[in-house]
Structures are given as structure tokens and as C-alpha cells.
Amino acid sequence: MSIVDIQHISKSFGSKQVLNDVSIKIEEGRIFGLIGQNGAGKTTLMKIILGLLKKDAGDITLVGEKVQFGQTVTNQAIGYLPDVPSFYPYYTAYEYLLLCGEITGLSKKERELRAKETLTQVGLEKNNKKIASFSRGMKQRLGIAQALIHKPKILICDEPTSALDPNGRRDILKILQQIKHETTVIFSTHLLNDAENICDDLAILHNGSFVISGDVQHLLNERRKSTLFIEAPVQTLEKLKEAFPEATDKNHGIALHSASIEKTQSTLFQYCLEHQLVIHSMSVEKTTLDDLFMEVTAK
Numbered sequence: 001m002s003i004v005d006i007q008h009i010s011k012s013f014g015s016k017q018v019l020n021d022v023s024i025k026i027e028e029g030r031i032f033g034l035i036g037q038n039g040a041g042k043t044t045l046m047k048i049i050l051g052l053l054k055k056d057a058g059d060i061t062l063v064g065e066k067v068q069f070g071q072t073v074t075n076q077a078i079g080y081l082p083d084v085p086s087f088y089p090y091y092t093a094y095e096y097l098l099l100c101g102e103i104t105g106l107s108k109k110e111r112e113l114r115a116k117e118t119l120t121q122v123g124l125e126k127n128n129k130k131i132a133s134f135s136r137g138m139k140q141r142l143g144i145a146q147a148l149i150h151k152p153k154i155l156i157c158d159e160p161t162s163a164l165d166p167n168g169r170r171d172i173l174k175i176l177q178q179i180k181h182e183t184t185v186i187f188s189t190h191l192l193n194d195a196e197n198i199c200d201d202l203a204i205l206h207n208g209s210f211v212i213s214g215d216v217q218h219l220l221n222e223r224r225k226s227t228l229f230i231e232a233p234v235q236t237l238e239k240l241k242e243a244f245p246e247a248t249d250k251n252h253g254i255a256l257h258s259a260s261i262e263k264t265q266s267t268l269f270q271y272c273l274e275h276q277l278v279i280h281s282m283s284v285e286k287t288t289l290d291d292l293f294m295e296v297t298a299k
């Protein structure tokens with residue numbers, strides 16, 4: 001079931017058209033990656049979903065309700081983590097979440113419970129220090145806890161990993177993966193590796209339009225490459241190069257290009273068996289999100 005339905009959204013700033021008739025349905029219980037280069041319009045679209053920015057045309061339906069600019073009814077279903085979240089530095093994480101819970105209208109008992117639950121979700125439950133001493137990664141995790149305090153159906157994160165080191169990024173991606181069954185995650189990024197690691201679905205925004213969208217694994221499988229890599233002892237590689245003259249050297253093995261990977265794979269296996277050749281590994285070159293992005297944005 002789609003939890004967010006974006007239909008024919010357009011938005012310009014002066015003469016600059018940032019979004020040009022974009023439509024997409026976002027499915028419940030999945031992680032949706034909104035991918036695009038800097039300035040592609042990701043934040044603009046997120047702000048329109050949040051009712052914080054006026055669209056020029058189109059409609060957005062969120063959990064069955066139409067999003068209206070300036071009205072916050074639909075935001076009860078959303079938790080939002082801006083790209084640079086700001087906090088009161090002299091609070092502890094727990095105190096800060098109690099305050100957020102109060103602003104959201106939770107009762108004292110509910111906010112105490114939710115503050116503890118969300119801190120556990122983001123791995124900050126044992127931290128009693130003031131937020132001022134937090135690393136960027138800890139602040140980002142606290143930002144997620146704050147966005148989840150009212151148990152939203154959707155979490156929108158704007159570039160949540162962009163400013164983090166590898167450990168901080170890994171922590172955030174892990175949290176997003178853990179919560180997706182309860183909270184549909186929409187996150188924007190230009191870090192293709194992060195998107196490939198955790199997104200179920202994605203859409204790539206380029207020149208104001210979605211140039212491609214869909215299930216990530218499906219999109220990558222559709223573009224499966226036609227190169228086979230073989231790693232083997234030197235003697236085997238030499239014999240294979242004689243038998244398959246089209247093979248080229250690659251790293252510590254050989255690469256074989258073929259229109260029919262399966263056929264080549266089986267011919268090669270057969271050849272190795274017949275000649276009693278040992279191979280270490282045989283793999284099909286993987287298409288990455290980076291490859292896909294380059295392909296669809298080059299047009």
C-alpha cells in the first residue's frame with residue numbers, strides 16, 4: 001500500500017524550475033531513497049511533503065490525507081530530521097526528548113516512556129551527558145529519536161549521513177533499517193553507497209524530474225553486466241587465456257565479456273573439469289548504484 005502519493009508536483013523559485021511535474025508513490029514499511037546531486041531539489045520536495053513550502057502545482061496525499069501548505073494535520077504522521085538538527089546544548093538527551101514529547105502533546109507518562117524507548121532505539125539510553133558534548137553522529141542519532149518520539153508512520157530524513165564519518169554513517173543506516181517495519185523511511189542523499197546499502201526503493205531526481213524509480217535490486221538486476229571475472233592460479237589463467245582468446249587480464253584474474261553470461265559460465269566450468277583446472281572464484285561483475293546513476297543522469 002502506498003503511504004505517500006506524490007502527483008504532478010511542480011515548483012519554481014523565480015525563473016528556476018526545481019521540480020517539473022514529479023509523481024511517485026512511496027510504499028509502506030520500506031526505505032525510500034530520494035537521490036540527487038546537490039541542488040537537485042530533494043529538500044524542496046521534502047519541504048512540500050511537510051507542508052512547509054508552497055507547491056506551484058500537483059497534489060500530495062499522505063496516509064490518505066491531502067497535504068495543505070501551512071497546515072500541520074498531516075505532520076502528525078511524520079517525524080522529520082533536518083540535515084542539520086539543532087538542540088538545546090545544556091539539556092541531556094533524555095531531558096531534551098521529554099521537552100519534545102511535551103511539545104508534541106504527549107502526557108507525562110507517555111513522554112517518559114517514549115523518551116526511554118527512542119533513546120534505546122538509537123543507542124543513547126546510557127548517556128547522561130549534556131548534548132553540548134555530543135559528537136555529530138550522536139546528535140544525528142538524537143535527531144532520529146526526537147523525530148520518532150510521537151510514533152510517526154513516516155520518518156523523513158534530509159541527508160542524515162552526509163556529514164558523518166564511516167562509523168557514524170553505519171550507526172544511522174542500521175537504525176533506519178531497524179525501524180522501517182514500524183515507520184516508513186524517506187531519506188534523501190547524494191551518497192550512492194549508503195542508498196544502495198539500505199534502500200528498498202529509490203527515485204533519482206535530475207533536472208527537475210525523476211529519471212528513474214523503483215525497487216533498487218530490481219533496477220540493478222535489470223542492468224546486470226555481461227562480464228565474468230575468474231580468479232585462479234597463474235597456470236590455470238594461462239590455459240584459460242589460450243582457450244578463450246577474448247579474455248583480458250583484470251586485477252589478479254581474467255575478465256570475459258559475453259552476451260550470454262550463463263552459457264559462458266557453463267562452457268568455462270566444463271572446460272575446467274575436462275582439463276582438471278582449479279579456479280579460486282568466478283563472479284559476475286556487479287552493477288552498482290553509481291553505474292545506474294551515471295547512466296540515467298548522462299542523458
Ligand SMILES: Nc1ncnc2c1ncn2[C@@H]1O[C@H](COP(=O)(O)OP(=O)(O)OP(=O)(O)O)[C@@H](O)[C@H]1O
Nearest residue numbers: 013018036037038039040041042043044045159190
Ligand atoms: N527559498 C529558495 N529560494 C530560491 N531558490 C531556492 C530556495 N530553496 C532552494 N532553492 C534552489 O532550488 C534548488 C534546489 O534546492 P534544494 O535545497 O531543494 O536541493 P537539494 O537537492 O536538497 O540539494 P542539497 O543536496 O545541496 O541539499 C537549488 O538550486 C537551490 O538554490
